[in-house]
Amino acid sequence: MEIRVLTLFPDLMDAVVLSSITGRAVNEGLIGYRAVDIRDYAGNRYGKVDDSVYGGGKGMLMMCDPVYDAWQSAVCSFDSESNPITIYMSPKGKVFDQKKAIELSQKENIIFLCGHYEGIDQRVLDVIVDEEISIGDYVLTGGEIAACAVIDATARLVPGVLPGEEAYSDESHMKYALEHPQYTKPALWHGTGVPEVLTSGHHKNIEEWKYLASLYETMIRRPDLFEKMEISQEDLNRLINDYMK
Numbered sequence: 449m450e451i452r453v454l455t456l457f458p459d460l461m462d463a464v465v466l467s468s469i470t471g472r473a474v475n476e477g478l479i480g481y482r483a484v485d486i487r488d489y490a491g492n493r494y495g496k497v498d499d500s501v502y503g504g505g506k507g508m509l510m511m512c513d514p515v516y517d518a519w520q521s522a523v524c525s526f527d528s529e530s531n532p533i534t535i536y537m538s539p540k541g542k543v544f545d546q547k548k549a550i551e552l553s554q555k556e557n558i559i560f561l562c563g564h565y566e567g568i569d570q571r572v573l574d575v576i577v578d579e580e581i582s583i584g585d586y587v588l589t590g591g592e593i594a595a596c597a598v599i600d601a602t603a604r605l606v607p608g609v610l611p612g613e614e615a616y617s618d619e620s621h622m623k624y625a626l627e628h629p630q631y632t633k634p635a636l637w638h639g640t641g642v643p644e645v646l647t648s649g650h651h652k653n654i655e656e657w658k659y660l661a662s663l664y665e666t667m668i669r670r671p672d673l674f675e676k677m678e679i680s681q682e683d684l685n686r687l688i689n690d691y692m693k
């Protein structure tokens with residue numbers, strides 16, 4: 449997978465994407481990544497990329513040409529010829545979730561477009577953007593933090609980035625269910641132990657506990673997700689009679 453990010457703050461993007469697990473994935477060549485500075489395409493010596501909004505209103509809007517020219521340079525910069533998908537990070541977009549992360553992790557080339565100020569002139573969005581993604585129903589100052597979240601959630605699903613599929617296949621949201629609680633050493637902390645079954649060494653019972661604990665977490669914290677899960681009556685009975693009692 450190759451990623452390009454169109455942004456006015458490439459240092460901000462690099463600081464996050466080139467750190468930790470995503471940084472290692474880039475270093476090892478599992479993911480191609482480059483931030484493209486939209487200001488490099490300002491077309492004037494002041495680096496001006498925004499202007500006032502037609503029809504009035506406070507704030508400035510990013511202009512078409514710098515965004516379009518930066519996008520064209522990104523399109524031409526991919527190693528493979530497959531058509532990139534262009535995603536505009538936007539509070540008006542569809543809210544990002546794990547299903548979308550899985551879908552994006554299978555794409556070859558992705559361009560993320562980050563707005564700033566009041567956003568971006570609609571005319572260039574209409575020409576270059578394939579879809580809009582929001583990270584939640586609130587307004588950020590710019591699209592960079594949102595793009596970092598989407599890149600992080602997506603990149604860790606690319607084969608080879610995490611040690612194996614089992615590193616994420618049981619995590620929260622992979623099958624609607626939230627993850628079961630987890631514990632590490634010491635076995636006794638501030639007088640509280642860990643569920644006995646986890647130290648029993650009995651693999652089948654441990655798996656059973658993890659499954660029921662995951663159902664319980666989802667039911668209590670996210671009833672909306674719990675409703676979407678296909679749980680047999682037998683499993684519901686085990687949840688109520690074995691786990692919750």
Ligand SMILES: C[S@@+](CC[C@H](N)C(=O)[O-])C[C@H]1O[C@@H](n2cnc3c(N)ncnc32)[C@H](O)[C@@H]1O
Pocket residue numbers: 536537538539540561562563564565566567568581582583584585586587588589590591592594
């Ligand atoms: C201040 S916001 C512009 C908000 C815009 N005027 C509106 O009301 O829809 C500036 C930029 O931040 C990004 N942004 C803001 N909130 C976001 C969110 N919830 N998800 C993704 N991107 C967001 C977008 O790229 C947007 O162009």
